[in-house]
Amino acid sequence: MTASSTSSSELPLASWARRLAPSAIQDMLQIITRPGVFSLALGLPAAELFPTEGMAEAAARVLAEQVGALQYSPTLEPLREQVVALMAKRGVRCSTSQVFLTTGAQQGLNLLTRLLLEPGQTVLLEDRVYSGFQQVLDPFQARRLTVRRDARTGLDLDGLASLLASGERPAFFYTMSDGHNPLGTSLAMDARERLVGLAREYRMPIIEDDAYGLLHYEEGGALPPLRSLDAQWVYYVGSFSKILAPALRVGWVVVPESLVFRLATVKESSDIDTATFTQRMVLSFLQSGKLEAHLTRLRGEYRLRRDTLLRALETHLPAGASWTKPTSGMFVWVELPEGSDTTVLLARALETQQVAFLPGQAFGVSGGRSASHGLRLNFSNCDPARIEEAVRRLGTVLRAA
Template sequence: MLQRIHRPGILSLALGLPAASLFPSSGLAQAAARVMAEEPLALQYRPTLEPLRRQVVALMAQRGVTCAPEQVFLTAGGQQGMSLLTRLLLDPGGTVLLEDRVYSGFQQVLDPFQPKRLTVPTHPETGIDVDAVQALLERGERPALLYTMSDGHNPLGVSMPLKSRERLVALAREHRLPIIEDDAYGLLQYEPHTLPALRGLEDRWVYYVGSFSKVLAPALRVGWVVVPEAMVGRLATVKEASDIDTTTFAQRVVLAFLESGGLPAHLEQLRAGYRERRDTMLSALERHLAPRGAKWTKPACGMFVWVEFPSSVDTTALLGRALEEVQVAFLPGQAFSVAGGRSASHGLRLNFSHAEPAVIEEAVARLGQVLARS
């Protein structure tokens, strides 16, 4: 199926890609030129880049997080951050706690450990079911970690309400439960009032994972984690064992870009562009899919809209038809189910950041045509 999604001519709302037209290419080019001209050791093996850790501390304030540079560890993207944290927290065959619809990349991180995967329900409007987490912990389950996203959830697009955040971190504290908070999309906020990340509410048990992939460019492979200082040395040891000190050149470019003061204006532009695409998608859904019984929620953050159909619609089968009949791609709910579960089989995820608004409109209209023929 994946190969068919990538065929030329397909209108794709499938992957979580940023809009290439919104990359800050000239700012990054200038930053790279400056690094090469001014830093004789830019291409040398280097230890961690202290000034970038300080820039990350400043950025974290936008997520309601107060932290120190010593608690920031730079990684080759958020994916590596999650992978390194998992290596520290989870033993082979251990137990993990997940939402029943989860970013497939985290499942890939888990696969080599062959863990027991406990799941709790997650809702498109309210996110992780904290009552279910509590019930599980109270019946004596002791997972090695809980993985969740507080904002711009992938695939649901949901941002957790404040009460859920507060209750979840209180449970983590009480039960000494490590939470990996994946905040890959947390800086892409479209509404005026934003809530603090979980790490802003709890600094001992929440291990925060951030990334420049969605706000600058994924090819830079620069991300970070915020953890208690005592964990930083252990993270450095496992990272060094796997890839020495990647991605220090890209880190320098990111640092030079941030020091030039380019980020605030770029973030504003990105938020405006993605807000427009989101709204285009929501109004297209209203016109073309609402008449087919589809329901969705308006994401305040991130890159995705989760759409649910009546249970008679199997979205994996729908994808096959959409590809063949109207050349449109999306990701079916099944792609996010934990360990082959079927809980998401009548839902699907649409990405609104990558395609131009006119393409979004056309792709959703075509999906409506396929459903009309069902």
């Protein structure tokens, strides 16, 4: 029996995999999640708001009534019908033949990237981007072009248009139109239209990550996503993780029908393209008609938490700080004066006030200098009193800085 003490330089790995290091963020997460820390850091939904009872009923129903609930079986047509109905409420017309079920939104992003991207090709990203999407890109060693997504002025569409006009032909553009992670902002309607127009003109696919789009907090709901404006060039990624529960791992994509069998092939090689038990639970929950009331409750609670966070920022943050006012999603983005380094600040915040956030660097493209004076605050995972106290502590840290 040989000891497993192989040092990493000896490992017979692909070169990119050999370079992987245990992430500093993982270490930080250990600290952030310590009891006693007031954390607005992680992008977690509120576990106490999960429809646990409805899900328990769904699980019992599925196991009692469905022969083969635990067996390999083809994609659940009735769940795809439920997704079509949900998409209609989001302002998107699509058919079940354009819906593909995934192991969460993350798998949707991963499978689409694998279909679209040749190793070494260029991708177009916003300059502050969901870090999990950068992880998807890593093995491809893709060239990353960025376009500014400003917390105040939104997406720099002039910059994007010039890039394309200059001859750049990225494999795709990745964006979140609503409840942007980490910025918390949503695109204006005219920006959506112009963006989709550019995608059409330059035949550039857009991967639209709408993980947060169904969590909207204003009268009249959210604007329709990019996919409502174009069914050919916008590939939509949705998820039940934030509106039902993450541990179910159920998401979907809406794509042109000709991509669906390709997604099926790639998914089959990833984790088998089979109807899962948790897909059946979600279906049964949706069929019980409980989603609408659950969403209403969730939006009400999260709206309250957002409002608490925004008021607390107003009260406790020193002059020179500014922040976004989200209409969807789970995040507020705070910007400190240029030159601030929120990674350094986080260490101090944890040490002196036991308060945590995610530093902007986590979201910057390729090292993240452009985002290093920003920080992300989550408002979904703490009750209002805790949010208030966390921001009071953050204010103390910032005033001492």
